[in-house]
Amino acid sequence: MMLSGKTKKQTFVFLLLLLFICAVSPRAYAQEEASGVTLTAQAGFDGFYKAGNWLPVQITVGNNGPAIEGELRMTVGSFASGEEVIYNTPISLPTQSNKQVTLYVDMPRILNTPKVQLLDGNGRLVIEVATNTLSQLSSEDLLYGIVSPDPGELEFLEDVTGSYKRASVAFIDIDGLPETAPAWNSLDVLVFNDTDTGNLSTKQQEALRQWVSTGGQLVVTGGPGWQKTTAALSDLLPVTVTGSETVTDLPTLSHSTGVPFRDEGPYVVATSSLRSGELLYHQDGLPLLARQAQGMGHVYFLALDPKLAPLLDWDGNEVLWAVVADEVPERPYWAQGAQNSYSAGTAVSSLPSLVLPSALSLIVFLFIYILIIGPGNYIILKRRGRRELAWVTIPAFVILFSVIAYFTGFQLKGNDVILNQMSIVYGSLDGKPARVQSLVGLYSPRRSTYDVIFPDGVLARPFDRTMGDMSGSGSISAITQGSEFVMSKTRVDVSAVETFVAQYYHPGPDVTGQVSLELDGNDIILNISIQNNSDITL
CATH class of the missing domain: 1.10.287 (Helix Hairpins)
Incomplete structure (x- = not known):
């Protein structure tokens, strides 16, 4: 059979392509197998987070191949402005190892599926994965976090909004709770149900207590699994739990809510006695729902298991849980911290020690x-x-x-690097941990590069002085996370100020005060007295 010149050429090209596929595909597959690396990333609270708050990204890495000394990296930023911020953390992966790392990032509104990369010691990409899809909520949204083996039974909470416009429900594993308190700020209500809280790390427990003290609502449930659910939280509860018992009916609860139970008894109830706080619902003195204030937040103990009768699929659940939702505080505007980057940058760049000549x-x-x-x-x-x-x-x-x-100007501006810090503190006046937003300005008398180190427990990032919100990439190389939070290779020009915003928790200053209202004819007089007992000038 004879082939024309055109047919011969097409056949030759086809054979070359076939040879290339056969030669390259097995090699690529072999490289993937040889790397032996697996990478998964879960961002936010079941994908939910609130604008202006830090986003926890839980990363799990497995290595069945050669040892790797490298870094985990996330690059986030605004595609509109082209500004990007690199968040990274060093990681060591010996052969046959599995590690779990949490990165904390500030997420722009436009990005809903960020990517996580594993780079080797030479900066080469080993593997890259996308996180779960993110859903950004506003300050008008209520966010529930449910830690339970069957969290779907509490999905009805999205209809219990309290004073908020909307509500969302996040299903969370106990390992997914951050160890750094500022990363909890997106959550409003957290429910522990039939879960061993003894698995909470020391840092998770500390972060939980700090979150509650500034307005978080914590609900701990009872039922047959009360022992493991209260394991690490007994000192926070308003009751002393002594055991559990089976009762045939709970008429007070159904009558108080005005909704009869769907399922007949018997019901398993955790038995307890009130230690402090108040009883919201009880049956002949047996606490069913008790509440205790902790700073600006509350801790609740629900003696029943929501997954079991009589609460399972009960139409009165929304009435019962509205008691919790109604206590979520509506924070004033100033409690959200600085919002305008130009005003914030101007304030922190005003250095009293650098006085201009008259x-x-x-x-x-x-x-x-x-x-x-x-x-x-x-x-x-x-x-x-x-x-x-x-x-x-x-x-x-x-x-x-x-x-x-x-030389006169040099003497006036000085030869020292200056850190200027201004803080907004939000919390109660009882010495409980308070939520702090600090604006930090780094002044340099000369053009230089610095590593700005923030201590453990502080989440920090740069911001640019614009007329918009507190965003921007600044002049840093990366934000490196480990035992400390480091703004790596921060570039500062001559006599310039590089600005950062940091969030953390700190015991509130010792301040006492009294407030009273008086009627004077048609006028209302507000009397406020404040006494600062701390060594801090306010």
Whole structure:
């Protein structure tokens, strides 16, 4: 059979493509197998987070191949402005190892499926995966977090909004709760149901207590699994739990809510006695729902298991849980911290130690300069009969006064790097942990590069001084997370200020006060007295 020249050419190209596929595909597959690396990433609380709050990203890495010394990296930013911020953390992966790492990132509104990369020691990409899809909520949304083996039984809570416009329900594993308190700020209500809270790490427990103290609502349930559910939280509860018992009916609860139970008894109830706080529902003195204030938040104990009768699929659940939702505080605008980056940047860039010379000093300096370089220089040279030397004396005086001005300015601005910090503190006045937003300005007298290190428990990032919100990439190389939070290779120009915003929790200052209202005819008089017992000037 004879082939034309065109047919021969097409056949030749086809054979080349087939040979290329056969040669390359097995090699690519072999490389994937040889790497032996698996990577998964879960962001937010079941994908939910609130604008302006830190996003926890839980990353799980497995390595069945050669050992890797590298880093985990997330690059986030605004595609509109082109600004990007790199968040990374070093990681060591020996052969046959599995590790879990949490990165904390500030997520822009436009990005809903960020990617996580594993890079080796030479900066080469080993593997890349996308996180779960994110859903950003506003400050008008209520977010429930449910830690339960069967969280779907509490999905009805999305209809219990309290004073908020909407509500969302996040199903969370106990390992997914952050160890850094500022990363909890998206949550409003957290429910532990039939879960061993003894698995909470020390840092998770500390973060939980700090979150509650600034307005978080914690609900701990009872029922047959009360022992494991209260394991790490017994000292927070408003009751002392002693055991459980089976009762045939709970008429007080059904009558109080006005909704009869769907399922008949018997019901398993955790038995307890009120230690502090108040009883919201009880049956002949047996606490069914008790509440205790903790700072600005509350801790609830629900003696029943929501997954079991009589609460399972009960139409009165929304009435019962509205008691919790109604206590979620509506935070004032200032409690959200600084919102305008230009005002924040201007405030933190105003350094009291760097005082500009007064207008009078500048006028006197310029007057002396003009007097000497002009008539003074002319009169002296004329008397000496050497006016031709003006071409030498004038440049000399210019250089002299320039040197004087330079060294005077250098003395005024100083030779030290300065950190200026301003903080907004939100919390109660009982010494409980308070939520802090700090604006930090790094002043440098010369063009240089710095590593700005924040201690453990602090989440920080740069922001740019614009007319918008507190966003921006600043002039940093990356935000490196480990035992400390590091703004790596921060570039600062001569006499410039690089700005950062940090969030953390800190015991509130010792401040006491009283507030009273008085009626004076048709006027209402508000009397406030505040006493600062701390060593901090407020």
